[in-house]
Amino acid sequence: MNERGRNRIRRLFAAITVTLVSVVGGAIAGGTPANAAVRGNGICEALEYCLYQHAGFKGAVYDGLVIIPNMANVSYMPLPNIRLNDSITSIRNDTPCTFLLYIHANYEGNSFHMPPYTETPNVGAAWNDKFSSLLIACPL
Ligand SMILES: [Ca+2]
Secondary structure: OOHHHHHHHHHHHHHHHHHHHHHHHHHHHHOOHHHOOOOOOOOOOOOOEEEEEEOOOEEEEEEEOOOEOOHHHOEEOOEEEEEOOOOOOEEEEOOOOEEEEEEEHHHEEEEEEEOOOEEEOOOOOOOOOOOOEEEEEOOO
16 A cells, blocks of 8 residues: 555545544443443453453453554553553454554554454464554444
């Protein structure tokens, strides 16, 4: 794919991401407080995606709702010294959206796709500890 094609895809995903934030945010805002997912509390709740440091959903966890253009700027919570960048081995996607994890920042390089409501206990040797950015694509 040429640069123009890649830019088109980036713009598309950026638009779709706005939809995700409003869909997931709306679902959370519309739920009762007892059901609301809390981003960044270290607990993987409904309508969140969760990134894990080790295989089998072990080690540090990052529970999120939004895109991450550069994982070098984001830490596992509550472990500020452990960055997400090049440090993800298992993933849960408990959302109606597809997640695309890229091997470089700003959605560059090869991407690993996580379909809606799926999980993988080990992304495999080719992808282990390689992800550096994350995009979200939701049905409109
Ligand atoms: Ca949470």
